[in-house]
Amino acid sequence: MKKLVVLAGAAIIALSGQAFADQKLKVGKKIYDRAFGRGCGACHDISSNPQLKELIKSGKLDKAKFAEVIKEGRGGMPKAVDAIMAVGPVKKAGYDVDEAIDAVYEYLAQ
Ligand code: HEC
Structure with a gap:
């Protein structure tokens, strides 16, 4: 019986870990689609701007x-922390700045 309880507990922990990972990817997508009103894609889906998915997948753009x-912005890239934190699902999930940045990075890294 004890064994069964331990097993059930482990299964629940594994499932909730998966649920957190899924939620993170969903929030990351919302950030990409909604930040700045039109989303990061309004600029980054234009081929002359940095292609974030490709850069991350090829290892050319690390999380740091x-x-x-x-956080700092660069050239035509506006500082984006405020815009990211204003996205509804970010607030709802209760993410801090680092968790929100992590979520959009993980979404793009898929
Ligand atoms: C107004 C257009 C615009 C928006 C909106 C925008 N970006 Fe950018 N972003 C740029 C441009 C242009 C650059 C290239 C800047 C440079 O190197 O001078 C850039 C660069 C970047 C880089 C650096 C890429 C590299 O190769 O080092 C990251 C990371 C980035 N953007 C992430 C984002 C994320 C995430 C969002 C949405 C929250 C976003 N951007 C929204 C225009 C935009």
Whole structure:
């Protein structure tokens, strides 16, 4: 019986870990689609601007660099922390700045 309880507990922990990961990817997508009203894609889906998915997948843009540009801005890239934190699902999930940046990075890294 004890064994069964332990097993059930482990299954619940595994499932909730998966649920958190799924939620993170969903929130990341909302950020990409909604930040600044039109989303990051309004600029980044234009081929002359940095192609974030490709850069991340090919290992050319690590999380630290990604976070730095979002926090500081760079050239035509506006500072984006306020815009990200204003996205409804970010507030609803109760994410802090680092968790929100992490969510959009993980979404793009898929
Ligand atoms: C107004 C247009 C615009 C919007 C909106 C925008 N970006 Fe950018 N972003 C740019 C431009 C242009 C650059 C290139 C800047 C440079 O290198 O001078 C850039 C660069 C970046 C970089 C650095 C890429 C690299 O190769 O180092 C990251 C990361 C980034 N943007 C993430 C985001 C995210 C995430 C969002 C949405 C929250 C976003 N951007 C919204 C225009 C935009």
